[in-house]
Each structure stands twice: as C-alpha cells, then as structure tokens.
Amino acid sequence: MRLEDLNYFLAVAETGHMGRASRHLGQTQPALTKGIQRLEKELGLQLFERTAKGMVLTTVGHAFFQRTRAVQIGLDEAVREARDMHLGAVGLLRVGVPPNYADYFSAICELLLRHRPAARVQVTLGLNDQLFSALQAGDLDLCISGQHNPVGALFDQQPLFEDDLHIVAREGHPLFYKASIKFGDLAQCSWILPRTQVVARRWVDARFIEHGLPAPNVVVESNASSSALLRMVRSTDLLTIATASSLRHAGGGGLRPFPMREAKWPRVVGVTLRRGAYVSPLVQRFIELLQQHRPGDLPAPAEPDQSFK
Structure with a gap:
C-alpha cells in the first residue's frame, strides 16, 4: 500500500471533490484517480460513491477514513518528535485561543520566545467548538478554553484559573x-x-x-x-x-x-490537549508558563483587544 495513495484518499474524503483535492495536494486529477483506484483494488473495497456533485464516502469508506486519519495524525506526530530531537527540541507550537484570551496568549508567547527564540508559533483564534474540532483533527497541539465542554475519551484538560x-x-x-x-x-x-x-x-x-x-x-x-x-x-x-x-x-x-x-x-479556563498525543518539550514549556501566570499577573497591552468568548 502506497503512502501517497492514502494521502490522496484522505484529501478526497475531506474535500469531497477530486478537483479540490488535486489543487490542495498540487497533483493532477488523473494521478489522484489512479491512486484511489489502486487503493480500492488493493483493499477489495469501494471507498467512494461517484456522484455528479463529487465524491461521497461509502459506509466502509467512512470507517476506513476515520482509522486512516488517526494513522496520519500519529505519523505526523512521529515526524514532529523526530524533528524536535534533531533540532534540540526547538519545534513548532500550534495553539487555539478564544478571542477574549488573545492578549493573555500574546503575553505568555512573549515569555516563551524569550527563552526559545528559534521556536515557531501558529495561533488559531476561535470558539471552543471550532478549536476542539481542530484539536481532534490534529491541527492544534492544545487549546486555551473554557472547560465546560464534555471531554469524554478524546481530550485531557488541565485547569488554569477561574474566570466567571x-x-x-x-x-x-x-x-x-x-x-x-x-x-x-x-x-x-x-x-x-x-x-x-x-x-x-x-x-x-x-x-x-x-x-x-x-x-x-x-x-x-x-x-x-x-x-x-x-x-x-x-x-x-x-x-x-x-x-x-x-x-x-x-x-x-x-x-x-x-x-x-x-x-x-462559574467558569474555569484551562488547557485542553488531545488524549495520547505527542507533547513536545516546547508545548510542555508553554503549558508550564500558562500555569505560572494568570491574566491579572501580566501587564496589559497599550491597546487591548476587547473581544471575548
């Protein structure tokens, strides 16, 4: 089974359209079509229904997508861990933040970059539902969020402070x-x-x-x-x-x-992580800084962001 065929399958499943998937991957539509056909032949399964509007996962295809997506997330994390080891744990931090805690995040991020100037940070602003979806999909390492959403078996949460x-x-x-x-x-x-x-x-x-x-x-x-x-x-x-x-x-x-x-x-704000996910040294250091500082402990910016979740 070719890894690129799995990537083609995931892209088509996520976009629901061969053309959009090909543009996303930078590959031709015939290449994607052949890759999907190879995968279906090797599995002996029909993964998609071909419709006039696009590609729709079959019941078997949907189950295969869920498993394959989890494998891809695990592979991505293994690559990140290897790169962190190679680069001396510099790495990339991907954080989801509600708009009302953007100033708090910025102040903590400044502290982090003083100690890890070579680190790279990606921040996504959004609400809990949006951030949790991105976290589950492996697009984020952690969220700063209100901890009122049920976490079930998908997430782990660490409280930081009360914010009623x-x-x-x-x-x-x-x-x-x-x-x-x-x-x-x-x-x-x-x-x-x-x-x-x-x-x-x-x-x-x-x-x-x-x-x-x-x-x-x-x-x-x-x-x-x-x-x-x-x-x-x-x-x-x-x-x-x-x-x-x-x-x-x-x-x-x-x-x-x-x-x-x-x-x-009453409301508690904390860190939410995907259960069982790789936590890099950079992510762990960021969490430690969050635990050491509350919003009231940090200086307010000159022009505050007045948005709030």
Missing part, C-alpha cells in the same frame, strides 16, 4: 437604581449576545427558560462574541455577557455586573 461569566450593563443603567433587582427585570431589556451555537449564549437562554421567561430580545447578534461590541453597551441601555477578566481589563471600564446569583456562571 457575568451579565453586565453600563454603570449608569436604570436597573442599578432599583431598590431590588430581579432576574425578570433583565427580560425587559434588549441585548447584545453571541449566536446560539456559542456556549455562553446557550447558558443565557437556559437561564431565561429556568425562570419561565421568553427568550431575551437580542438586537445585536454576533457569530463569535458580544464583547467586541462593549463600546455599544457603554453608550446604550443594552445588556450583554462578559467574563470577570474582561471587566478587570481596560476594555471593561464603565461596565458593571448585576449583583445576582442568577446573573453569574
């Missing part, structure tokens, strides 16, 4: 002048919130359901995070959600959390 989520408004919001604020009062307001696929948004919606209230009136909705729009919260009576660390940051100035248990969600 709060419902917030501008300091002069009319609700803060009430003698007693109830959660139902928040249902009378308009909101800036991330879209429903974001965990924090689902938490808010669930809290409304728990109190028998209709869904919040969301007038501004983001596909990533609402705290990139904190400036709007400071100048209007809109409500939103923000982490405790973002409120301590310069970008959280002029905002105030509601003093209610129902307006707060």
Whole structure:
C-alpha cells in the first residue's frame, strides 16, 4: 500500500471533490484517480460513491477514513518528535485561543520566545467548538478554553484559573437604581449576545427558560462574541455577557455586573490537549508558563483587544 495513495484518499474524503483535492495536494486529477483506484483494488473495497456533485464516502469508506486519519495524525506526530530531537527540541507550537484570551496568549508567547527564540508559533483564534474540532483533527497541539465542554475519551484538560461569566450593563443603567433587582427585570431589556451555537449564549437562554421567561430580545447578534461590541453597551441601555477578566481589563471600564446569583456562571479556563498525543518539550514549556501566570499577573497591552468568548 502506497503512502501517497492514502494521502490522496484522505484529501478526497475531506474535500469531497477530486478537483479540490488535486489543487490542495498540487497533483493532477488523473494521478489522484489512479491512486484511489489502486487503493480500492488493493483493499477489495469501494471507498467512494461517484456522484455528479463529487465524491461521497461509502459506509466502509467512512470507517476506513476515520482509522486512516488517526494513522496520519500519529505519523505526523512521529515526524514532529523526530524533528524536535534533531533540532534540540526547538519545534513548532500550534495553539487555539478564544478571542477574549488573545492578549493573555500574546503575553505568555512573549515569555516563551524569550527563552526559545528559534521556536515557531501558529495561533488559531476561535470558539471552543471550532478549536476542539481542530484539536481532534490534529491541527492544534492544545487549546486555551473554557472547560465546560464534555471531554469524554478524546481530550485531557488541565485547569488554569477561574474566570466567571457575568451579565453586565453600563454603570449608569436604570436597573442599578432599583431598590431590588430581579432576574425578570433583565427580560425587559434588549441585548447584545453571541449566536446560539456559542456556549455562553446557550447558558443565557437556559437561564431565561429556568425562570419561565421568553427568550431575551437580542438586537445585536454576533457569530463569535458580544464583547467586541462593549463600546455599544457603554453608550446604550443594552445588556450583554462578559467574563470577570474582561471587566478587570481596560476594555471593561464603565461596565458593571448585576449583583445576582442568577446573573453569574462559574467558569474555569484551562488547557485542553488531545488524549495520547505527542507533547513536545516546547508545548510542555508553554503549558508550564500558562500555569505560572494568570491574566491579572501580566501587564496589559497599550491597546487591548476587547473581544471575548
């Protein structure tokens, strides 16, 4: 069995199209077609259904893809480990980071590069679901993430610090002048919130359901995070959600959390790794630096990123 045929198979399976796979690999379509045919002949199996729209994995092909993808990840990690040994453990670090911890990551990365100036770093900004998918696919070494997603047998997690989520408004919001604020009062307001696929948004919606209230009136909705729009919260009576660390940051100035248990969600942030994956010396050193420093311990940048997960 040829290794290049397996690579052709994986590329076609992932793109679902012979033309896109050939462009991705820099190979001709006839080369990919012959490679897939050789592989199917050697296995004695039909791996794809050829359709007018592209290449669709058969049931057997899908099972073979899952196994082969895991083998490819393991091979890539073996190559990386050998290169790390050859280069004196310099290596490459690939990190997934939610937007609201980009400043924290940058500060830790600066510390890392002072000690390992020859190291290379690749950073992917995204939300937990996106980052976990990339981590499972072997495209990332680790994620800095909220540890509220179930990890099952796929991931290992190491807690770093607490960073609770709060419902917030501008300091002069009319609700803060009430003698007693109830959660139902928040249902009378308009909101800036991330879209429903974001965990924090689902938490808010669930809290409304728990109190028998209709869904919040969301007038501004983001596909990533609402705290990139904190400036709007400071100048209007809109409500939103923000982490405790973002409120301590310069970008959280002029905002105030509601003093209610129902307006707060306890939350732990930590490192997530793929279980059983190769952890290079560079990755281990980065994790050690994360464990030694919390966001509040590090100097804030001159122009902070106000986005948040």
